Amino acid sequence: MYPEGWLPRPKVPPVQVEDTVLRKALKNLRLITLETFQKVAEKGEEALLESPEVQGPKAPPEPRRLRRSRVGIERATGAARRGILFTQELLFPDPRTPYALYMMGEPPFELRDALAFVGEMGFGGGASVGLGRFRVEGPFGAELPEAQGANAYATLAPGPLEGALYYELEPHWGRLGGGYVGARPFKSPYFRTREGSVYREAKDLLLDTTPEEPPEAGARVWEFLGVFPLGVRV
Amino acid sequence: MKLKKVIRIRSVLLAKTGLRIGMSRDQMAIGDLDNPVIRNPLTDEPYIPGSSLKGKLRYLLEWSLGGDYILKAKDNHVYASPDPKDPVARIFGLAPGNDEASLRVARERGPTRLLVRDAYLLEDSKRELERTTARSGLYTEIKQEVFIPRLGGYANPRTTERVPAGARFGVEMAYRVLEDLDEEYFGKYLLRALELLEMDGLGGHISRGYGQVYFLHPEKPLEAQEGLPLRDRLLLEEVALEG
Numbered sequence: 001m002y003p004e005g006w007l008p009r010p011k012v013p014p015v016q017v018e019d020t021v022l023r024k025a026l027k028n029l030r031l032i033t034l035e036t037f038q039k040v041a042e043k044g045e046e047a048l049l050e051s052p053e054v055q056g057p058k059a060p061p062e063p064r065r066l067r068r069s070r071v072g073i074e075r076a077t078g079a080a081r082r083g084i085l086f087t088q089e090l091l092f093p094d095p096r097t098p099y100a101l102y103m104m105g106e107p108p109f110e111l112r113d114a115l116a117f118v119g120e121m122g123f124g125g126g127a128s129v130g131l132g133r134f135r136v137e138g139p140f141g142a143e144l145p146e147a148q149g150a151n152a153y154a155t156l157a158p159g160p161l162e163g164a165l166y167y168e169l170e171p172h173w174g175r176l177g178g179g180y181v182g183a184r185p186f187k188s189p190y191f192r193t194r195e196g197s198v199y200r201e202a203k204d205l206l207l208d209t210t211p212e213e214p215p216e217a218g219a220r221v222w223e224f225l226g227v228f229p230l231g232v233r234v
Numbered sequence: 235m236k237l238k239k240v241i242r243i244r245s246v247l248l249a250k251t252g253l254r255i256g257m258s259r260d261q262m263a264i265g266d267l268d269n270p271v272i273r274n275p276l277t278d279e280p281y282i283p284g285s286s287l288k289g290k291l292r293y294l295l296e297w298s299l300g301g302d303y304i305l306k307a308k309d310n311h312v313y314a315s316p317d318p319k320d321p322v323a324r325i326f327g328l329a330p331g332n333d334e335a336s337l338r339v340a341r342e343r344g345p346t347r348l349l350v351r352d353a354y355l356l357e358d359s360k361r362e363l364e365r366t367t368a369r370s371g372l373y374t375e376i377k378q379e380v381f382i383p384r385l386g387g388y389a390n391p392r393t394t395e396r397v398p399a400g401a402r403f404g405v406e407m408a409y410r411v412l413e414d415l416d417e418e419y420f421g422k423y424l425l426r427a428l429e430l431l432e433m434d435g436l437g438g439h440i441s442r443g444y445g446q447v448y449f450l451h452p453e454k455p456l457e458a459q460e461g462l463p464l465r466d467r468l469l470l471e472e473v474a475l476e477g
Contacts, residue, residue, distance in 0.1 A: 064275060064276065066275050068257075068272070068283065068285075069257060070285055072311050073289060073293055075293070075296060075297075075303065075304045075307035075308070075312070075313075076304060076307070076308060078293070081311070084311060092275060092276065094276060095276070120240075120408065121240075121349065121408065122349060126285075127349055128284075128288065128326075128327055128346045128348065128349045128350065129283070129284040129285035129288050129289075129349075129350060130283065130284020130285065130288075130349070130350055130351040130352040131284070131352075133351065
């Protein structure tokens with residue numbers, strides 16, 4: 001899910017830049033517009049040097065952050081309880097910047113209704129205290145940019161390490177278990193590639209994340225990393 | 235156990251007296267307010283966090299039930315009942331302990347039934363409050379209070395920001411019904427907690443007049459609602475999910 005009109009920058013072979021200001025502008029760029037994506041997918045990173053995200057005033061929307069202080073209440077006195085004063089950092093995306101969720105193919109259920117229900121109930125932590133609500137609009141048809149004569153794929157979602165051609169890694173603590181969650185839900189650290197990583201083929205979408213001690217003898221735990229492929233030329 | 239329906243509760247929360255839900259901040263400028271209210275960082279408008287509203291409802295219900303809720307909460311943050319039918323844990327939620335017995339109770343109890351949204355200023359109320367902007371804070375009043383040292387008697391002033399009496403916020407809650415018992419608890423405990431809130435107050439300084447609130451039906455004329463039972467001042471919509 002990305003701000004409408006923006007996609008992750010595809011990690012195609014990097015362009016060498018000597019100018020420090022330009023190099024820094026390139027280094028920090030994570031999201032690019034659909035038009036720039038199209039150019040990068042076809043011509044490589046050289047197209048970024050002329051893009052309005054690097055040269056002009058166009059900047060990717062940044063989610064703002066809100067710090068909200070919360071207190072635990074001492075039941076006996078009604079005052080704030082000592083030691084239970086904490087600050088949460090919340091993402092507070094600007095409602096004027098809608099986010100787009102892309103989908104391919106036919107879903108097995110009414111996706112819009114399901115999403116609307118999730119938005120109504122609250123998504124993420126703190127839903128019971130009012131956080132995480134969103135409104136669903138659409139569905140709308142979308143033409144996502146792809147290179148003519150593509151010979152590789154950039155992913156819009158985190159992907160498996162296996163088969164990655166150009167990529168950036170991110171360590172991830174997976175809370176695993178599903179039906180196996182018992183007294184201690186197990187967590188396992190593993191690497192996966194970030195959005196925008198490039199693959200030669202979109203396959204092997206299952207990542208083995210079985211912990212060192214499997215939840216039961218012979219059991220394996222897999223995480224589905226559904227690569228959402230957009231064609232690029234490398 | 236499955237999600238049978240969601241009861242959506244909508245109402246207008248009227249601040250009958252000045253309402254103050256404070257915020258902490260990292261830094262303070264010279265001449266700044268001592269005690270600012272919490273504001274939406276995008277619009278700078280004061281709002282009521284869902285956590286404040288939900289926390290106060292829970293606290294009042296616990297006090298009305300008394301006993302273990304108060305006495306045993308001394309040792310822990312809140313009283314963790316071993317009974318899966320415990321109304322407070324069921325309605326307001328409870329993080330389970332990390333042991334088999336607590337998890338078994340938590341699984342039997344199921345998820346938190348009540349979701350309380352953040353409550354934002356209504357448009358017409360905002361327009362009314364804009365008139366205060368010239369002489370006060372943005373949508374708020376700056377109330378000067380003084381502390382009187384018992385010897386000496388000179389005034390020691392402090393400034394407190396609060397939302398003025400008459401402000402109206404849109405309140406929305408969702409109540410999940412997973413079993414028949416939840417429907418019973420809705421009338422017996424949740425509506426009771428809302429009634430207690432009207433008799434008590436919301437936010438800080440309620441012992442000196444702040445925070446008296448009153449629920450109003452969002453689609454009925456305001457003036458015709460004074461004295462109506464609480465249930466008649468809430469807009470309850472049931473969304474069936476079965477089938």
